[in-house]
Amino acid sequence: MTDVAHEVVQFIDLNATAVMFLFIVGFIGGLVSGFIGSGGAFVLTPGMMSLGVPGAVAVASNMCHKFPKALVGAYKRYKYGQVDLKLGLVMAASAGVGVQVGIKIQEYILNRWGQAGSNLYVSVSFVVILVVVGGYVFYDAWKIARSGGGEQVSKLALWLQQIKLPPMVHFKTANVTISLWFTIPIGFATGMLAATIAVGGFIGVPGMIYVIGASGLVSSATELVIAFVMGFGGSVKWAVTGMIDIRLTLIILAGSLLGVQLGAIGTTYVKEHMIKIVMGTIMLIVAVSRGLAIPKYLVNLNVITMPQNTIDLLMTASFVSMCIALGVGSAIILGAMWRAKRAETKKAMELAVEEA
Amino acid sequence: MGKNGTRRIEAGGKGPLIGAGPDPPSEPGLNHSTGRSPEGQAGAGLAVKSENRKILVVGKEAGFSEAVMDYAVNLAERLGYDLITMVVGPEAAPGGMFNSPYRRYLQEKFKKQAKAAARLIEPRVRQKGLGFEHLVRFGDLGRAVETLNHEKRRIEFVINASEMSEAEMAGGVTLPVFTIKGDQGERLMAHEPKRNYNLAAKTAGLGLATAALYAAVFLNTGTVMKYFTLGGWYAALPIATVFIFSFVHGAFSHHVWEVLGIQAPKKAVQPRPAAAKRPAKRQRPRPRLRLNV
Numbered sequence: 001m002t003d004v005a006h007e008v009v010q011f012i013d014l015n016a017t018a019v020m021f022l023f024i025v026g027f028i029g030g031l032v033s034g035f036i037g038s039g040g041a042f043v044l045t046p047g048m049m050s051l052g053v054p055g056a057v058a059v060a061s062n063m064c065h066k067f068p069k070a071l072v073g074a075y076k077r078y079k080y081g082q083v084d085l086k087l088g089l090v091m092a093a094s095a096g097v098g099v100q101v102g103i104k105i106q107e108y109i110l111n112r113w114g115q116a117g118s119n120l121y122v123s124v125s126f127v128v129i130l131v132v133v134g135g136y137v138f139y140d141a142w143k144i145a146r147s148g149g150g151e152q153v154s155k156l157a158l159w160l161q162q163i164k165l166p167p168m169v170h171f172k173t174a175n176v177t178i179s180l181w182f183t184i185p186i187g188f189a190t191g192m193l194a195a196t197i198a199v200g201g202f203i204g205v206p207g208m209i210y211v212i213g214a215s216g217l218v219s220s221a222t223e224l225v226i227a228f229v230m231g232f233g234g235s236v237k238w239a240v241t242g243m244i245d246i247r248l249t250l251i252i253l254a255g256s257l258l259g260v261q262l263g264a265i266g267t268t269y270v271k272e273h274m275i276k277i278v279m280g281t282i283m284l285i286v287a288v289s290r291g292l293a294i295p296k297y298l299v300n301l302n303v304i305t306m307p308q309n310t311i312d313l314l315m316t317a318s319f320v321s322m323c324i325a326l327g328v329g330s331a332i333i334l335g336a337m338w339r340a341k342r343a344e345t346k347k348a349m350e351l352a353v354e355e356a
Numbered sequence: 357m358g359k360n361g362t363r364r365i366e367a368g369g370k371g372p373l374i375g376a377g378p379d380p381p382s383e384p385g386l387n388h389s390t391g392r393s394p395e396g397q398a399g400a401g402l403a404v405k406s407e408n409r410k411i412l413v414v415g416k417e418a419g420f421s422e423a424v425m426d427y428a429v430n431l432a433e434r435l436g437y438d439l440i441t442m443v444v445g446p447e448a449a450p451g452g453m454f455n456s457p458y459r460r461y462l463q464e465k466f467k468k469q470a471k472a473a474a475r476l477i478e479p480r481v482r483q484k485g486l487g488f489e490h491l492v493r494f495g496d497l498g499r500a501v502e503t504l505n506h507e508k509r510r511i512e513f514v515i516n517a518s519e520m521s522e523a524e525m526a527g528g529v530t531l532p533v534f535t536i537k538g539d540q541g542e543r544l545m546a547h548e549p550k551r552n553y554n555l556a557a558k559t560a561g562l563g564l565a566t567a568a569l570y571a572a573v574f575l576n577t578g579t580v581m582k583y584f585t586l587g588g589w590y591a592a593l594p595i596a597t598v599f600i601f602s603f604v605h606g607a608f609s610h611h612v613w614e615v616l617g618i619q620a621p622k623k624a625v626q627p628r629p630a631a632a633k634r635p636a637k638r639q640r641p642r643p644r645l646r647l648n649v
Contacts, residue, residue, distance in 0.1 A: 250598075
């Protein structure tokens with residue numbers, strides 16, 4: 001990472017299209033992360049790179065917008081009583097360790113198999129984790145939606161909560177008492193995933209829901225605390241190397257601060273399982289997107305052969321499907337909010353008529 | 357409310373309002389000498405075609421509060437006056453292109469609400485055997501009152517239930533105006549949420565501050581990029597910058613959604629256990645009447 005700093009880094013010239021793109025993606029990414037706790041980064045980083053931003057600068061600038069966004073979102077959702085600060089800090093601490101391990105693994109793979117091998121590792125982890133976890137989240141949400149009932153604490157979480165392995169920790173807002181030893185691995189995995197695919201929330205939130213036993217609402221809100229702590233640490237690291245393009249960061253921030261607030265407000269309107277639906281949907285579409293990118297890396301590693309234009313087409317399809325993932329996610333959020341708001345207004349009207 | 361209604365009248369410490377206005381509301385007994393006839397006994401002893409005296413209650417919202425209506429109805433009953441209620445909605449644009457369908461829609465809505473409110477009030481007034489009329493006007497409250505004063509005869513005084521200050525109100529009105537203060541009671545109908553100008557001003561201020569911050573960075577990109585990418589201890593610059601932006605722009609965007617009416621429903625905001633406070637005692641002052649001429 002640091003050796004990039006000594007090279008002369010080219011910062012791009014901004015044009016209107018780039019500014020609009022960053023602002024809009026920032027807004028939608030903010031909306032999604034305000035709602036499910038993370039998101040946006042997976043489109044922003046490749047998006048910036050396609051604008052000509054060097055990879056390290058794209059990652060650094062993206063991370064630098066992530067922590068203030070998470071801060072604003074976490075603060076807002078804390079006021080709604082959804083954030084378990086203690087759980088967030090415990091998770092963040094263990095995630096910090098996870099990130100270091102994740103980086104070590106990345107470096108090892110990079111040295112052993114080169115850039116293409118590293119990309120392949122990232123993509124495969126993406127696909128495997130997202131399909132398994134995202135599929136389960138989506139299935140669970142679908143089950144809840146069909147039964148029309150509320151959320152239930154998973155059997156795994158209930159079983160783990162019974163194991164009295166000291167030190168036991170009580171998380172007030174999440175309303176869970178569980179051994180610290182089961183909390184740490186979730187944080188660790190979140191950090192590792194964050195170091196690998198840059199979106200730790202895809203494992204952190206489902207982990208808190210299904211392993212620790214917090215509700216979707218509390219988990220997604222608490223994830224924002226983790227994102228803040230980790231984003232802050234990462235940003236300081238990147239800033240020391242001078243990689244942050246503050247212009248890019250601020251443009252994205254302009255959109256995402258608006259979005260994150262709307263997403264946070266959204267959680268108070270919709271039914272709880274909507275968080276799972278949005279999360280599962282986005283994860284599955286992103287999995288498809290990363291899956292489309294795998295052939296390119298296999299070609300680079302000379303495992304398979306494929307004509308160049310097919311590869312280009314696949315990469316374009318991959319990026320477009322990432323955008324679709326965000327778009328679909330935000331559409332579901334806004335749609336659910338709109339329906340909830342309309343129902344609320346209708347109810348208020350009926351009440352007023354009754355009173356009259 | 358009942359008989360003690362008059363005790364709430366404040367008029368410079370003079371007690372009941374006698375002789376304060378050109379033709380003041382006086383004690384019920386006094387009215388008999390003026391030859392006012394109760395409803396149905398027109399022309400009893402008067403050369404002028406007798407029309408019953410009237411109290412005009414004006415407001416700027418589609419409904420009147422319970423307290424105001426109680427007060428007005430009781431007063432009218434005691435005095436034997438008729439009651440006219442008039443609500444004055446916001447001015448429609450002068451017409452042409454500005455008289456947009458949306459404005460017309462708002463006015464229609466206001467009219468409907470006002471009518472619904474009137475339907476609630478009317479039976480009460482009729483029950484007491486008083487004449488009742490309900491009017492909806494748009495535009496300036498004072499002017500509407502004055503116009504009505506020319507149209508209708510024998511409006512004796514005005515009870516002002518609007519939040520309009522007495523000075524504003526008295527400007528063009530040649531009738532004694534009494535302002536009801538402290539009407540915190542429930543409205544007789546659901547009223548539209550009021551636009552909070554304070555909030556709008558705050559949002560605008562934060563918006564300006566945000567714009568200024570962005571301008572400061574983007575008008576000096578050369579300098580900013582030079583120092584912000586130096587690394588080392590200069591790392592504090594981008595970090596501090598995003599913190600400042602997140603506070604100012606974050607507060608701004610919070611207010612933006614609030615101004616747009618998008619905010620969390622109250623029930624969803626679960627109070628944190630530590631912050632659970634006893635709800636503040638609600639102040640419900642009794643309505644008081646004040647004269648200004």
